[in-house]
Amino acid sequence: MKCLLWSLSAVALAGCSQPDAFPAAEKMPPAGSNEMLRAPVTSAEGLEVLISDVVIPPDATVPRHYHPGEEFLYVISGSAIHVEEGKPDRMLKAGDAYVIPPNAIHSPRGGPEGARAIVFRVHVADQPERILVPEEGAPQN
Numbered sequence: 001m002k003c004l005l006w007s008l009s010a011v012a013l014a015g016c017s018q019p020d021a022f023p024a025a026e027k028m029p030p031a032g033s034n035e036m037l038r039a040p041v042t043s044a045e046g047l048e049v050l051i052s053d054v055v056i057p058p059d060a061t062v063p064r065h066y067h068p069g070e071e072f073l074y075v076i077s078g079s080a081i082h083v084e085e086g087k088p089d090r091m092l093k094a095g096d097a098y099v100i101p102p103n104a105i106h107s108p109r110g111g112p113e114g115a116r117a118i119v120f121r122v123h124v125a126d127q128p129e130r131i132l133v134p135e136e137g138a139p140q141n
Contacts, residue, residue, distance in 0.1 A: 031055045033119070033129060040125060050121040050129060056080050056110035064107040065130040069123020071100040076118060079111030092117075105133050 034053045041047040047069070054073070056062060079093040084106040092098055092115070100106060102123070108115075121129070 028116070029053050029055055031057045031060070035129065041122065046125050047122055048125040050119075050123070052119045052121070052129070054115075054117045054119050056108060056115045058110050058112055058114040060110045060114070062108050064105055064133040064135060066103045066105050066133060067100070067121055067123055067130050068127040069102050069121055072120045072122075073098050073100070073117045074119075076116050078113045078115035080115035080117075081109045081111065083107045083109060 032055065035050060036053055037051040039049055041049055074097045075092050075094050077094050079091060082090045082092055082098060084100065084104050
């Protein structure tokens, strides 16, 4: 029986009789945000949806940034610490879901084994996926 991986807002893994049916080296996308879909939200003018497969390497820190809209994420493997300005750090592990509000400055860190998440964003059309924010106290060009 073949394994079937379906990911949109959640991931379902069913019917696997072999533990190595998805060898990590073959199926793991590169580190970073790997865009899988970008499409307009036809019921809401000026908005679009982005779906990404996000990989954070072990102990790596993603640069401070924000998104021009809401971000919904589901961690499918590993763990990460969500670091968001004005909020306490939050550990997210496989099976956890989390919502990041529009324009929230954040900088997640990969856990000891790294993290992989499916991320669904609804934001202003034709804007970049993320907007970098300089570290506090860093010189701005």
